[in-house]
Amino acid sequence: MISARTFIGFGLALAVLGFVVGVRDELGPGLRTASALAAVVPGNPPTPLKLRPPPRVTTLAYTTRDGYELLADLYEPPNASGLPAIVLVNGVVPEGRGYQPLVDFADGLARTGFVVLVPDALDYGNYRVFPEDIGALVQGFQVLRDQPSVDPTRVGFIGFSMGGSLAMVAAADPEIADDVALIATIGAYYSLDAMLRAVTTSTVEVAGEFLPYQPDSYVWLVTRNTLLSAIPDDRDQEALFHLFALETPDPDPEALPGYDPDKLGPTARRVFDLFTNRDPAAVGALMDRVRSEIPGVLESISPDAHIERLRAPAALLHDRGDLYVPAQESLRIYDQLGGEPRAQLAILDVIQHAQLSAPDLSPPVLLGSFLPGMWTLWQFTFDALSRLSIGVNPHQA
Numbered sequence: 001m002i003s004a005r006t007f008i009g010f011g012l013a014l015a016v017l018g019f020v021v022g023v024r025d026e027l028g029p030g031l032r033t034a035s036a037l038a039a040v041v042p043g044n045p046p047t048p049l050k051l052r053p054p055p056r057v058t059t060l061a062y063t064t065r066d067g068y069e070l071l072a073d074l075y076e077p078p079n080a081s082g083l084p085a086i087v088l089v090n091g092v093v094p095e096g097r098g099y100q101p102l103v104d105f106a107d108g109l110a111r112t113g114f115v116v117l118v119p120d121a122l123d124y125g126n127y128r129v130f131p132e133d134i135g136a137l138v139q140g141f142q143v144l145r146d147q148p149s150v151d152p153t154r155v156g157f158i159g160f161s162m163g164g165s166l167a168m169v170a171a172a173d174p175e176i177a178d179d180v181a182l183i184a185t186i187g188a189y190y191s192l193d194a195m196l197r198a199v200t201t202s203t204v205e206v207a208g209e210f211l212p213y214q215p216d217s218y219v220w221l222v223t224r225n226t227l228l229s230a231i232p233d234d235r236d237q238e239a240l241f242h243l244f245a246l247e248t249p250d251p252d253p254e255a256l257p258g259y260d261p262d263k264l265g266p267t268a269r270r271v272f273d274l275f276t277n278r279d280p281a282a283v284g285a286l287m288d289r290v291r292s293e294i295p296g297v298l299e300s301i302s303p304d305a306h307i308e309r310l311r312a313p314a315a316l317l318h319d320r321g322d323l324y325v326p327a328q329e330s331l332r333i334y335d336q337l338g339g340e341p342r343a344q345l346a347i348l349d350v351i352q353h354a355q356l357s358a359p360d361l362s363p364p365v366l367l368g369s370f371l372p373g374m375w376t377l378w379q380f381t382f383d384a385l386s387r388l389s390i391g392v393n394p395h396q397a
Contacts, residue, residue, distance in 0.1 A: 053078045055110035060117075064139045065175075066132040072119035072140055073097050075110035080149035084156075084181075084389045085115040087141050091161030092222045094125045114385075117144040128225035129162065131300035137170035145179060153391040156182035156312065161324060162222065164188030168303045168333070172310040180312035182388040187318055189325045190332040192223075192302035193287045199223055200249045201280040204326040210280040216323045217247040224249070227271055227290075230297045236268035240275075249275050267293040307336050313393075315344045315384035317377075344387075346380040348373050 055075040063069055077083065086109060090102050097103075097118045106116045119140040122130050137157075145152045157180065159167030164185030170176070171183040189195050198204055199220040204213035224244055231237045243255050251259070261272050270293055274286040291298050299305040314337055318330035327347050337343040 052111045055107060055116075060143060062139060062143050064132065064136040066135045068122060068132060068136060070120050070122075070136055070140075071097070072117050072143070073103075073106070074144070074147065075106045075116040075118070076147075076149050077110055077113055077115070080115055082151045083113055083115050083149055084154035084391070085117070085144050085147070085150040086388070087137065087144055087155070087157045087167070088116055088118045089137065089157060089159035089163035089167040090118075090121075090124075091163045092121075092124050092127055092129065094127070096120045096124055115144065115147060115150050126225060127222050128229050129166065129222070129301055130226075130229070131297055133166055134169050134173065134300060137166060138173045138175050141170065141176050141180070145176075151391065152179065154181050154389060156180055156184065156388045158184045159186070159188060161187045162189070165190075165303050166301060168310065168314070169301060169306045171312050172303075172306040172308075174309065177309055177311045179392060181390070181392045182315060182384065183310070183312050184315040184384045184388075185317065185330070185333075187322055187325050188303070188316070188330065188333070190302075190307075190329040190336070191304045192298055193284060193304075194329060195219065195223055195325070196227075196274065196287060197280050197283040198326065200275060201278050201283065203280040204328055205280070206328055213326055214323075215325075219324055220247065220249060224275075226301070227274075227298075230294050231265075231267050231271060232294070233265045233268065236265050239264065240268055240271060243272075244275055251276065303333065304336075307333070310337070313342055313344070313387060315380065315387070317346050317348075317380055320347050320349050344380065344383060346376055348377060 055077055058074045058076070060072050060074055061069065062072070088102065088106055088109070090096075090099060093099050095102075097120050102118060106118050109116050117140055119136065121133050122136060141155065141157070144150060145155045157167035157171055159165070165188045168183050168185060168188060171180045194205065195215075198213055198215045201210075202212060202214045203210040205211075228237055228240050228244075231240070239259075243251050243259055245252050245255070261269055264272060267290070270286070270290045274283070274290055277283065277286055287298070314333065316330040316333055318325075318327040320327050330345060330347065334343045334345040339345075
């Protein structure tokens with residue numbers, strides 16, 4: 001659930017701040033990373049970090065705890081030893097670890113002094129997520145932590161969109177929860193129920209009320225493919241893929257007349273009822289019925305089922321007008337973690353799903369919202385990566 005706009009906007013915003021950050025005395029990893037992220041701006045403008053030697057990139061192969069063979073690209077600064085490290089988790093894009101904005105981002109981070117691992121997912125090529133993706137991320141974290149170039153006490157996750165949600169679940173996994181130094185997310189969701197409510201009823205719940213919210217059709221594509229792939233009967237899967245083939249959750253009118261939902265198995269029928277429901281208040285009960293048929297599957301990729309086990313501090317970034325994941329999702333994560341100091345939250349108006357808007361150069365807008373928003377974005381990055389560089393707090397919750 002992310003496009004090149006995420007990386008482009010994030011990098012461009014930080015590039016704009018390049019002249020501002022000079023007023024700070026600190027010259028730590030946050031400042032260097034702010035400069036590095038400018039490398040993902042279209043046209044790849046020159047930055048001081050381009051004068052640094054490029055990272056060494058190695059492709060690693062490893063077996064996940066569920067028995068899947070995966071590849072990951074490891075980015076290491078020259079002569080790296082005892083450095084902080086990041087598992088970089090993209091949203092659902094078919095290019096996987098070869099997605100060029102992701103490559104540029106990993107390169108920029110490595111030039112600043114971070115070791116970076118960019119792992120593939122199991123089946124992003126078909127726009128879907130599996131429960132086993134969590135085990136793959138856990139194994140990726142362990143592979144990175146064990147590299148000779150890495151300080152094992154300073155390893156964390158950065159995840160974009162759905163990748164941020166999966167990274168949060170992985171960071172809470174008992175195998176690594178005590179070893180994760182930081183989980184940083186950009187535009188992540190907290191509850192899979194909320195995302196299904198958004199795509200099927202075009203609403204978001206705010207303070208107990210259901211307000212209009214129309215997510216991008218890409219969100220429907222990924223949630224549909226993920227949910228239908230969890231149906232155990234292949235024939236039922238095929239039938240529902242055929243029926244829900246449109247860019248919205250409305251059944252295909254050409255397929256609907258000859259369709260009998262009573263012939264579906266119990267899991268598929270529950271999913272059919274969920275997809276055709278338009279009452280936001282009914283989504284919770286409908287999701288419970290789906291979960292009763294495939295226990296543990298949906299919970300496995302929903303942070304709300306795991307957040308109590310999360311021990312690492314969290315840095316959360318969200319656009320107020322995000323059309324992929326509503327900003328309320330990061331607010332819910334922040335609240336569940338008890339707010340500061342354990343969780344850091346930045347909600348901005350100057351980006352759109354991390355895409356920087358063209359600024360209004362009139363003094364009231366430029367000085368009143370744009371530059372303060374850019375400063376907040378840089379400050380978020382500085383604080384998050386500085387926190388990662390400190391390493392695991394033995395007293396973290």
